[in-house]
Amino acid sequence: MAARRIIVTDEKGIVVADSSGALLNRKIGSLKNDMFSFPMILDDKQIATFYIFNPLKKGISTLENAFIRNISEQIFNSILIVATLAFLLGIFLARRITLPISALSSGIKEVAKGNLETRLQPYGDKEFILLANSFNLMAEKLYEHEQSRNSLVANIAHELRTPLSILRGQLESIQSGNIKLTAEISSSLVDEIIRLTRLVKDLETVGLVESGALKLNLEDIKIREII
Numbered sequence: 001m002a003a004r005r006i007i008v009t010d011e012k013g014i015v016v017a018d019s020s021g022a023l024l025n026r027k028i029g030s031l032k033n034d035m036f037s038f039p040m041i042l043d044d045k046q047i048a049t050f051y052i053f054n055p056l057k058k059g060i061s062t063l064e065n066a067f068i069r070n071i072s073e074q075i076f077n078s079i080l081i082v083a084t085l086a087f088l089l090g091i092f093l094a095r096r097i098t099l100p101i102s103a104l105s106s107g108i109k110e111v112a113k114g115n116l117e118t119r120l121q122p123y124g125d126k127e128f129i130l131l132a133n134s135f136n137l138m139a140e141k142l143y144e145h146e147q148s149r150n151s152l153v154a155n156i157a158h159e160l161r162t163p164l165s166i167l168r169g170q171l172e173s174i175q176s177g178n179i180k181l182t183a184e185i186s187s188s189l190v191d192e193i194i195r196l197t198r199l200v201k202d203l204e205t206v207g208l209v210e211s212g213a214l215k216l217n218l219e220d221i222k223i224r225e226i227i
Helices: 029-034 057-112 126-176 183-211
Strands: 005-010 015-018 035-042 045-053
Touching (some): 029 035, 029 045, 057 126, 126 183
Antiparallel strands (some): 035 045
């Protein structure tokens, strides 16, 4: 560096090289106190001394090094703190993302088990709230459909129970000889069978509707005849 002065002395302290040329062939004197010295060793014997003069002096250079070391420590500590905060923030964001997904997965499993009253508590980002609301709407529709289905099955079972009871009672009476088989009784038995057939057909139609296999035969009709 242009700001530095380099001096080399022999084993007797005589200057043999000076970058400024001022002390050549002279003793270095007290100037060496302001310079950094490095002994030059050959075969375990000091043959010369290498001096470097720094305009900042030793004390100032030491302060400079301490300042640089302090800055380096502060930078290292800052990097460590930032890395720790980034790690904690990553954990927080990961939990913020995975918790709604885990709740949705648990809700889907509950619905698959038949727990149609399962509902999710919407929270988190907007997308997760919309997803939870969509899940709740789906679960509500499934619950209403299941309730309607149960009500329909119960009604059909009740409707089937009446003609079956009549048929059983009359047939058992005929079998035991309590009543005789007449044309009127035969007609009533046929009516109950027709009623049963209609109910079974209605039940079959409901099954086709639920499976989406019901086919409608559309044709033009005369409204006047219907009226």
